[in-house]
Amino acid sequence: MGKNAIVGQSGGPTSVINASLAGVFESCKNRGADIVYGMCNGVAGLLEERVVDLSTLLTDDLDIELLKRTPSSFLGSCRYKLPDWRDDEAVYKKLFAILEKLNIGYFFYIGGNDSMDTIGKLAEYGERIQSDIRFMGVPKTIDNDLMVTDHTPGYGSAAKYIGVVMKEIIRDATVYGTKYVTVVEIMGRNAGWLTAAAALAKSDDCEGVDMICLPEVPFNVERFVEKPDLDTAKEYLASHRYLWNSGMFVWKTSSILANIQKLMPDIYEGLERIEAAVGTGSYASVLETEYHAFRSESIDFGVMEKAENIYTLPGSFGWDDVGNWLAVERINPTNEYGNYIEGDVITIGTERSTICGGKRLIAAVGIEDLIVVDTDDAVLICAKDSTQDVKKVIENLKICNRNQLV
Numbered sequence: 001m002g003k004n005a006i007v008g009q010s011g012g013p014t015s016v017i018n019a020s021l022a023g024v025f026e027s028c029k030n031r032g033a034d035i036v037y038g039m040c041n042g043v044a045g046l047l048e049e050r051v052v053d054l055s056t057l058l059t060d061d062l063d064i065e066l067l068k069r070t071p072s073s074f075l076g077s078c079r080y081k082l083p084d085w086r087d088d089e090a091v092y093k094k095l096f097a098i099l100e101k102l103n104i105g106y107f108f109y110i111g112g113n114d115s116m117d118t119i120g121k122l123a124e125y126g127e128r129i130q131s132d133i134r135f136m137g138v139p140k141t142i143d144n145d146l147m148v149t150d151h152t153p154g155y156g157s158a159a160k161y162i163g164v165v166m167k168e169i170i171r172d173a174t175v176y177g178t179k180y181v182t183v184v185e186i187m188g189r190n191a192g193w194l195t196a197a198a199a200l201a202k203s204d205d206c207e208g209v210d211m212i213c214l215p216e217v218p219f220n221v222e223r224f225v226e227k228p229d230l231d232t233a234k235e236y237l238a239s240h241r242y243l244w245n246s247g248m249f250v251w252k253t254s255s256i257l258a259n260i261q262k263l264m265p266d267i268y269e270g271l272e273r274i275e276a277a278v279g280t281g282s283y284a285s286v287l288e289t290e291y292h293a294f295r296s297e298s299i300d301f302g303v304m305e306k307a308e309n310i311y312t313l314p315g316s317f318g319w320d321d322v323g324n325w326l327a328v329e330r331i332n333p334t335n336e337y338g339n340y341i342e343g344d345v346i347t348i349g350t351e352r353s354t355i356c357g358g359k360r361l362i363a364a365v366g367i368e369d370l371i372v373v374d375t376d377d378a379v380l381i382c383a384k385d386s387t388q389d390v391k392k393v394i395e396n397l398k399i400c401n402r403n404q405l406v
Helices: 017-030 042-046 061-068 089-101 113-128 155-173 193-201 230-239 253-263 265-277 283-293 299-304 326-331 384-399
Strands: 004-009 036-039 051-053 104-111 134-139 340-342 345-348 354-356 362-365 370-374 379-383
Touching (some): 004 042, 089 104, 089 113, 104 113, 113 134, 155 193, 326 354, 340 345, 370 384, 379 384
Parallel strands (some): 004 036, 104 134
Antiparallel strands (some): 036 051, 370 379
């Protein structure tokens, strides 16, 4: 080599960053470097001339083997981001003066994206001033997002950690009788390698995660179609380019209110009048008046089909819209006659019916494929194949200014 080398560590520590340091040190010494310096706390420490001769710390093979297995960053780290030399050349002049003073011919920097950015800037400036120093980046990032590299040092141990943690979370979620959804956000900048590592939780003793959403996949919605006809729905499913809407939405209150104001202004005005009445003696009457004055329109049609910046998360899981009374028997167990019964109900010769009682006794004799629902102020009797027409009853009640079921 003929000249000295210097090596630094930058960014977050990983379980293998010191192994990379040991590799740089051994390679430089084997290739004839007189002195291999270590930067204390990366470039930030180098600017303060805080360096150490690594030969004084790594005196034999045992020291090097121990270094490979030492956690954290042996030399200390920093998150110092070099400015562009065109904006602040003084920093570069100072750095290169220090390197010349140390007779540095080879500069190694271990780290991720920001560290490689530092190497790129130093190499560019070195070329500009015709410096002989060779600048080399040593990949280290748990994100595994450095270009050209396949598996960066640091990713493997982090991926294993993610797999173990996800398995623990899955196990914790099974100890309670109540089913609930757990969402885990995993770091990785704009890359999904660490997120994908959640799949490692699946094994013979663990069912694994239910869904993994990777940031590389665009989830923006091109368009939103509410209740397409049967032929169109079949065409959508056959193309594999459409997702079925589960009707589960997540939004900030400010976001949905802004969209209602823009796309359903009449309803927004009613909401404003309700808000103004909160905490006053007229709140109950205002709420009732405005609520019954709202036109009947689904949020899907009123907002989602027209809104911008809609994103979706694809998933594969058990789901039921529970959009009409037929869903009741789909999601609840039925008796040996195919009936779902709730409340004080007697059935004779009744099959494949859903009967939900209230305070009164319901006796069902010889009926089939019916929906019967008894509430305090109304009774609904409906054929199963006409459940979608229940909304017509609501429309008629509104026309007649009646509040039952509304």
